[in-house]
Amino acid sequence: MNKQFLLAARPEGMVRESDFMLVETPIQTPEAGDILVEVQYMGLEPAMRGWMENRADYIAPLALGDVMRGFGAGRVSLSNNADYPVGSLVTGSFGWQQYYLHKADATALQRVPEGVSLRAAIGIFGITGMTAWFGLERIGKPTDGDIFVVSSAAGATGSVAGQLAKIRGCRVVGITSSATKCEWLTDTLGFDAAVNYRDPDWQQQLAHACPDGIDIYFDNAGGEILNTALGLIRNAARVVLCGGISRYNASSPLSGPANYFNLIFRRASMQGFIVLDHTTEFSAAIEAMQPLVASGKLQHADTLNQGFEALPSALIALFQGANQGKQLVAVSAQRQSL
Amino acid sequence: MNKQFLLAARPEGMVRESDFMLVETPIQTPEAGDILVEVQYMGLEPAMRGWMENRADYIAPLALGDVMRGFGAGRVSLSNNADYPVGSLVTGSFGWQQYYLHKADATALQRVPEGVSLRAAIGIFGITGMTAWFGLERIGKPTDGDIFVVSSAAGATGSVAGQLAKIRGCRVVGITSSATKCEWLTDTLGFDAAVNYRDPDWQQQLAHACPDGIDIYFDNAGGEILNTALGLIRNAARVVLCGGISRYNASSPLSGPANYFNLIFRRASMQGFIVLDHTTEFSAAIEAMQPLVASGKLQHADTLNQGFEALPSALIALFQGANQGKQLVAVSAQRQSL
The missing domain is CATH 3.90.180.10 (Medium-chain alcohol dehydrogenases, catalytic domain)
Structure with missing residues (x-):
């Protein structure tokens, strides 16, 4: 049966x-x-x-x-x-x-x-790994020295996006939901910093971890996390709209990020994507990721x-x-x- | 003195x-x-x-x-x-x-x-005209047949952006604040449709004016107008963040557009810009606009x-x-x- x-x-x-x-x-x-x-x-x-x-x-x-x-x-x-x-x-x-x-x-x-x-x-070679790859490459467009922040950083997409950004030469900061996950991000995956958004002062921690602002924000969270990140973007920043886990189970009416207006002052963009649009390119992405995984650079x-x-x-x-x-x-x- | x-x-x-x-x-x-x-x-x-x-x-x-x-x-x-x-x-x-x-x-x-x-x-050849030009050309990136919507459409920037989009082959819909202005947009400036957001059913009117959705939304308004437009974007839409007149004099805390999440479903982008970044290119834009103004195509x-x-x-x-x-x-x- x-x-x-x-x-x-x-x-x-x-x-x-x-x-x-x-x-x-x-x-x-x-x-x-x-x-x-x-x-x-x-x-x-x-x-x-x-x-x-x-x-x-x-x-x-x-x-x-x-x-x-x-x-x-x-x-x-x-x-x-x-x-x-x-x-x-x-x-x-x-x-x-x-x-x-x-x-x-x-x-x-x-x-x-x-x-x-x-x-x-x-x-890592499935939908979530592909989401990390295409979101980073096609929308985030990292360049050496960029400051990269990702939410749901210990999740399947966030943990891969952060490591890929690190491999591309970014300074990488993760936002996640526990001290244990923060430790995993920094000590095992090599993130430069991690912030637990359940800490009361997490917004100050994030600002402290990104004293020069954010070049790429990879959003899996929505809500107050997206809004806070938008308040920290710098000129020509790219906000990768990947998901919004804070939204999916909300029962009250949702609001949007008031700080969206900072996209004007910072000449920045916020762009969404659907990984399933890229299925014909998955095999090329997997080929590029395989040696990184094999060598242990991408965990x-x-x-x-x-x-x-x-x-x-x-x-x-x-x-x-x-x-x-x-x-x-x-x-x-x-x-x-x- | x-x-x-x-x-x-x-x-x-x-x-x-x-x-x-x-x-x-x-x-x-x-x-x-x-x-x-x-x-x-x-x-x-x-x-x-x-x-x-x-x-x-x-x-x-x-x-x-x-x-x-x-x-x-x-x-x-x-x-x-x-x-x-x-x-x-x-x-x-x-x-x-x-x-x-x-x-x-x-x-x-x-x-x-x-x-x-x-x-x-x-x-038209000053800051507001330049804002229309660079917002449309650099972010809106119109192509023939695009559906273009602009808010504060009877203002200095919106009225020029809409006409330029029309010249570029778009179907153009303006959102403005009175029936008189709507008439001016359609009868004098050649917009395809105009919606008075002070009408109680303006959202239905806008949806009706854009039955196939919106390819380019040029936002001068923010607030509920931006949110409504975001609900109507179609695949690969570009939202040009130019201003937010509804926000500037607000005394209560502002919220953002809840429909920003539609940027994901529609693989769309929302991008801000500052026209003063383009001052060295103003003279080229003015040169391109002068014959349009002289011929009466751009009023x-x-x-x-x-x-x-x-x-x-x-x-x-x-x-x-x-x-x-x-x-x-x-x-x-x-x-x-x-």
Whole structure:
């Protein structure tokens, strides 16, 4: 049988376990050209909140009763397609289920590159790693000596963006949600400074960590963190709008950053992007990142929760900042994951 | 004697006449190399609110007791500089006074181009016209068929930006503050549509005028107008942050545009600029605009108030939206202005 989580309700305020419904359905039989993937890991992303709500119109709508969308990694367990023999390791938009049937006419099944683990394939080399790469390269446009600040810095995207900026010669400051994560950023990942936004004086700490202002602000947070960073930008700064985790579960009406007006005084720009616009360029980015990962210059971490049933609670934990690096869930029907 | 308005107080809420103090001082005598300009017209700009407050750090601070800053046009009345003989027509940052002493070592005295009136020199060919040109060309980057929306559309900058966008092949929609101004925009200036934001259903009107969304939004307003426009942008839109007249006289804490987040979904950008960064390119822009003005393709208007003493009330009227086109004041000590 195939366990699936269906979208049971549009979330209001914080995502709840009851927004999902667990069902078991017979595993579908592959027809000519089809491939059956046994899903091993699901990656969780803050953007899922938007998918659940159908606010995110850059991606096909999710109806109530649909299998919840999610990017995963797995192994081909039945194949009618010679290009993907049984045992092939693949990633794709598999959804929250243990078996994914890839139809002959479907696209978007990616091969896991040689030498890359399944976990890394949906972590640093997956959507969130790609988000860090393209946000930095295409919008942040770092140059040597730039002051780079990133929020949700210990998350899957932020931790990679910060390290990539460091490799590009920036001074890197991370904003995150605990002292432990701050330590991880500076002591393990090599950030120049880190600020815990739960400290009452975090705004002073941030200003102190960036005495000359900010050239690139990579925003995963929104809210007061974005506003504070906008107050510190310097001339010709680039604000990379990547996400807004503080917004996704808000139940009261949201306001925008009052300091947006500083974009005028500082001749600065704020630009949004959708990583899925760059899928045709993913392989080139992965190729560029692989040697950095292999040499240990670019580190990655994940937080792995066990068991298919853990998906909803792991998503909620992600919004509470429990993860360090990529939030994954081992969802395989088989006891042991690859 | 030289009449001057000094900055008497930092404004709180709406600018008041009492924020300025009228004084009369002896006209200074030009020394070697100096030039004395008899100021004929002062141009008024919304940005003046920021100068009074010292919020605008892109320009030298104004201290209490300083002559209020302002760009004007006038005639050289005494000269110790062969490059500017008596009678030369010039523009510059003369300040709110009737006589401006240009020191030998000062820069930033511009010659009025051949065939351009003093009023046009500080209107369409002055700071506000340049703001329209550089905001459109450098940030808006119009292409044929783009949908272009501008706020404060009947103002000195908005009316020029809209016409320039029209010349560049855009569909142009203006947002302004009265039915009369709407009529002027569509019937005289050739805008495709205009919306009066004082109408209760202006947001529906705007959406109706832009059924396919907005490619370029040129913002002079901030506040709810910016927010509404951000809700209508389409993919790869450019939001030109030029000003925020709704903000300048606000007495309560300002909020930002909640719809900024749409910049992500729409892969769009919002960028600020300061026209004074482009002074070395002004003459090229003026040269490009002159034939458009001469042929009547690019029209301009101004609202002229009479008498030096009218400066404070004219500035207040500007914030109330009383002007159509450039707000000028004829300030000459002589009875008749050129």
